[in-house]
Amino acid sequence: xxxxxxxxxxxxxxxxxxxxxxxxxxxxxxxxxxxxxxxxxxxxxxxxxxxxxxxxxxxxxxxxxxxxxxxxxxxxxxxxxxxxxxxxxxxxxxxxxxxxxxxxxxxxxxxxxxxxxxxxxxxxxxxxxxxxxxxxxxxxxxxxxxxxxxxxxxxxxxxxxxxxxxxxxxxxxxxxxxxxxxxxxxxxxxxxxxxxxxxxxxxxxxxxxxxxxxxxxxxxxxxxxxxxxxxxxxxxxxxxxxxxxxxxxxxxxxxxxxxxxxxxxxxxxxxxxxxxxxxxxxxxxxxxxxxxxxxxxxxxxx
Amino acid sequence: xxxxxxxxxxxxxxxxxxxxxxxxxxxxxxxxxxxxxxxxxxxxxxxxxxxxxxxxxxxxxxxxxxxxxxxxxxxxxxxxxxxxxxxxxxxxxxxxxxxxxxxxxxxxxxxxxxxxxxxxxxxxxxxxxxxxxxxxxxxxxxxxxxxxxxxxxxxxxxxxxxxxxxxxxxxxxxxxxxxxxxxxxxxxxxxxxxxxxxxxxxxxxxxxxxxxxxxxxxxxxxxxxxxxxxxxxxxxxxxxxxxxxxxxxxxxxxxxxxxxxxxxxxxxxxxxxxxxx
Numbered sequence: 001x002x003x004x005x006x007x008x009x010x011x012x013x014x015x016x017x018x019x020x021x022x023x024x025x026x027x028x029x030x031x032x033x034x035x036x037x038x039x040x041x042x043x044x045x046x047x048x049x050x051x052x053x054x055x056x057x058x059x060x061x062x063x064x065x066x067x068x069x070x071x072x073x074x075x076x077x078x079x080x081x082x083x084x085x086x087x088x089x090x091x092x093x094x095x096x097x098x099x100x101x102x103x104x105x106x107x108x109x110x111x112x113x114x115x116x117x118x119x120x121x122x123x124x125x126x127x128x129x130x131x132x133x134x135x136x137x138x139x140x141x142x143x144x145x146x147x148x149x150x151x152x153x154x155x156x157x158x159x160x161x162x163x164x165x166x167x168x169x170x171x172x173x174x175x176x177x178x179x180x181x182x183x184x185x186x187x188x189x190x191x192x193x194x195x196x197x198x199x200x201x202x203x204x205x206x207x208x209x210x211x212x213x214x215x216x217x218x219x220x221x222x223x224x225x226x227x228x229x230x231x232x233x234x235x236x237x238x239x240x241x242x243x244x245x246x247x248x249x250x251x252x253x254x255x256x257x258x259x260x261x262x263x264x265x266x267x268x269x270x271x272x273x274x275x276x277x278x279x280x281x282x283x284x285x286x287x288x289x290x291x292x293x294x295x296x297x298x299x300x301x302x
Numbered sequence: 303x304x305x306x307x308x309x310x311x312x313x314x315x316x317x318x319x320x321x322x323x324x325x326x327x328x329x330x331x332x333x334x335x336x337x338x339x340x341x342x343x344x345x346x347x348x349x350x351x352x353x354x355x356x357x358x359x360x361x362x363x364x365x366x367x368x369x370x371x372x373x374x375x376x377x378x379x380x381x382x383x384x385x386x387x388x389x390x391x392x393x394x395x396x397x398x399x400x401x402x403x404x405x406x407x408x409x410x411x412x413x414x415x416x417x418x419x420x421x422x423x424x425x426x427x428x429x430x431x432x433x434x435x436x437x438x439x440x441x442x443x444x445x446x447x448x449x450x451x452x453x454x455x456x457x458x459x460x461x462x463x464x465x466x467x468x469x470x471x472x473x474x475x476x477x478x479x480x481x482x483x484x485x486x487x488x489x490x491x492x493x494x495x496x497x498x499x500x501x502x503x504x505x506x507x508x509x510x511x512x513x514x515x516x517x518x519x520x521x522x523x524x525x526x527x528x529x530x531x532x533x534x535x536x537x538x539x540x541x542x543x544x545x546x547x548x549x550x551x552x553x554x555x556x557x558x559x560x561x562x563x564x565x566x567x568x569x570x571x572x573x574x575x576x577x578x579x
Contacts, residue, residue, distance in 0.1 A: 003371050009402075016398040020388035098386030105350050107376035107402040302352045 004109050013108045013116045021120075024089075029128060032082050036136050039078075043070040044140055071141075075133055079195055082129060083122075087202035088214035090121040091297065095210040100302040110298045118290065122199050193282035200289035207296045303328045303363060303449055303480040304349055310357035311341075311348060318344050319504045321358070328448065329477045330511075333495035334484040335563050340501045342484040343383060346451045350380050362449055376403055379442045380451040387426035387434050395426060396441065405446035414440035418466055431458040439467065443474045450481045456490040464490055488559040498559070500566050508566045510577050512557050518576055519565075520547040521558035534572055535565035548576070 018025070092103040106113070205217025304326040311319045318341040326332055336342050347353040348360050351367040351374070360367045365374040388395065392415070400406040415422060418436040426434060435458050442450055456464050471494055475481060483491055498515065500508040519534060525542045527533075535546040546565045549555060566573050 003373055006372075009372065012398070012401050016402075019390055019394050019398045023389050096384075096386060098382055098384040101347075101350075101352060101380065101382045102386045102388075104352055104370070105375055105378065105380055106399075107372045109372050110370060112372075299354075301354060302347065 005111050005115075006109075009108050010112045010115060013106070013112050014119060016106070017116050017120060028086065028089075029132060032078075032129065033132050033135065036074075036078060036132060040070075040074060040136050040140055043074060071137060075137075076191055076195075078133065079126070079129055080198055083125060083195055083199045084202040084217075085214065086125050087121050087199040088206050088217060090117045090203050090206045094207070094300070094302065097302055100300075104300065104302060111294070114294045114297050117203065121203060122196065125199075126195075189279060189282055193286065196283070196286035197289065200286040200293070204289050204293040204296065207293050207300060304482075305361045306345075306348070306358070307361075308358035309348060309355050309360060311344060311353060311355055313344075317504060319348075322501075322505055323358075324499065324506050324509060326449075326480050326482055328480045329475070330480060330497050331471070331475055331495045332480070332482040332497045332499055333488070333491045333559065334482055334499050334501065335486075335488065335559075336484075336501035336507075337567075338486075341504055342501055343453055345501065346380060346382070346453055346482070346484065349449075349451060350378055351375075377448045378451065379403070379445045379447045379449075381435075381438055381442050381453060381455055383453040383457065385435065385438055387429075387438065389425055389427040391425055392420070392422050392437060395437075399441070400445075403445040403447060407444050407446055410446070411440055411444035414443055414470055417470055418463070432460055432463050435459060436463060436466070439470070443470065446476075446479070448478055448480065450479065452481070452483045454485055454487075455483060456485060456487050468494055488563055492557075492559050495559075498562065500563065502567070502570075507570055508573060508577070513554065514577070515557050515562060516549075516554040517552065518549050519557075519562070520549045520551075520555045521545070521561050522547065522555075534576075535561065535568055537561070537564065 092099045094100045103113070108116075201221060202214070202217050205220065206213045209216040304324075306322060306324050309319045309322040310317075322345075334342050334345070344353065348355055349362060349367055351360075351370040354368045362374050363377050365371055367374060390398075396406075396408070396411060400408070400411075415437070418440055420433055420437050420440065421429070424433075426437060429437065435455070439452075439455060442452070456467060459467060468490070471481070483495065485491055495512065497511045498508065499506060522545050523539075523542055524545060527536065527543055528545055528547055532547045532550075533545055534548060537544045544558070544561055546558075546561050
């Protein structure tokens with residue numbers, strides 16, 4: 001056990017990693033802050049802070065404002081874009097033999113090295129990104145609120161507390177955004193799943209490719225996406241009759257059909273099973289990609 | 303310390319080793335010599351587990367190196383030819399990397415830093431090439447690992463630094479340590495190594511102790527050529543003739559590594575007969 005995973009060694013590795021990459025990460029965070037600030041200022045200039053004409057929905061909840069929508073889109077879009085760039089600089093530059101050797105001969109297990117990269121490039125990045133986002137978002141929202149106080153209070157008088165306008169993790173943000181009130185429990189995990197899948201894919205690219213890993217992973221992702229489109233639009237349509245029963249819903253994984261001689265019946269799984277399987281499918285993709293990056297690192301030669 | 307048994311390794315289709323077998327023992331400083339592209343660096347990488355053998359086995363302190371076990375890695379330090387230093391000060395470098403090496407000595411490290419005259423306040427990546435290398439040599443010696451691999455350690459060092467290197471290295475050997483230095487600069491490791499191994503065409507061409515070489519060969523610089531039957535290798539130089547002769551007197555002579563290396567490369571069969579008889 002101690003040769004595979006030892007928490008004292010993992011924490012040493014994390015400390016070592018953060019100290020050695022401190023400069024690079026600080027530059028990255030500063031870049032993220034300034035790019036985020038510019039983009040959000042532009043978004044603020046082009047979007048409306050006012051609710052639309054029908055200020056309230058039927059059940060007296062205020063509708064989503066342009067600024068709210070922009071906040072959500074920018075948060076999630078930024079998380080994906082900055083996340084994949086940051087993931088693609090994970091591990092080391094394997095094209096630099098000295099750097100690669102320095103990394104691989106550090107006395108820690110491959111699992112610990114892999115975990116330290118995941119912790120920094122997925123989880124700590126997520127926290128740092130969210131912190132930077134609010135560092136920009138909260139002051140901007142406060143400025144607008146100050147300027148448009150009366151309109152703001154009128155629009156949101158039934159909705160408290162007012163401060164939660166900037167809280168993207170609060171369910172209410174999604175209640176207003178895209179009218180996904182009933183789907184909140186599935187929408188937020190989907191966003192997390194997409195973020196994890198993208199970063200896991202770029203982490204895998206970082207260990208798979210020695211040079212220009214970001215661009216090569218981008219191309220690989222594009223090719224995979226095109227292949228998936230071809231498969232989903234043409235392959236599945238043409239081959240499903242050979243593989244699946246005629247009335248099989250290819251998008252559903254919650255129903256099971258059994259066809260015997262002259263009769264058929266179907267079994268629908270309960271809603272809770274639907275949710276469990278949806279979660280399973282959502283998180284199996286990033287888990288699979290992360291596992292790929294681990295095994296690739298384990299076999300990595302310099 | 304290092305057991306290499308029947309090692310076969312190839313880069314894509316280019317074979318580097320085909321059944322190489324050699325052992326490196328603790329308590330010695332080995333000089334690993336060979337032409338460019340003969341696989342010295344590849345051998346080091348196989349020892350560290352950075353490359354995985356096609357066939358055969360490489361063991362360090364009884365553990366298979368290809369597994370890159372942390373316990374095994376804590377017993378090895380490798381200074382590669384294309385080394386890397388992170389953009390940190392020496393203080394931060396040692397504070398976060400030294401704890402991985404259980405026998406790391408901060409006292410030794412400070413001593414080496416002093417002897418190498420390395421500025422401690424500068425960031426490693428902002429130092430000159432020679433200073434970076436000396437800082438890494440100091441660190442590698444202070445780790446007190448059982449196995450220390452140095453690939454061309456004197457490349458990029460000035461004359462004074464090379465002298466410092468020799469001085470520091472000569473004091474670093476201990477009974478439980480094995481140091482392997484791969485180099486083309488044979489003069490830089492003269493009087494430092496106590497065993498010589500020569501790789502050629504993917505196999506060990508020569509492997510003997512300096513003491514054994516001194517007993518079997520005589521190295522001399524003369525103005526008049528010796529009789530042919532006594533000569534293993536001779537080369538005319540600007541100041542006379544450099545000769546390697548059979549040592550028939552039994553007295554140990556001082557080994558000229560450059561002449562020895564040339565003798566091995568030019569007359570491998572003669573040398574083999576002499577040392578494997």
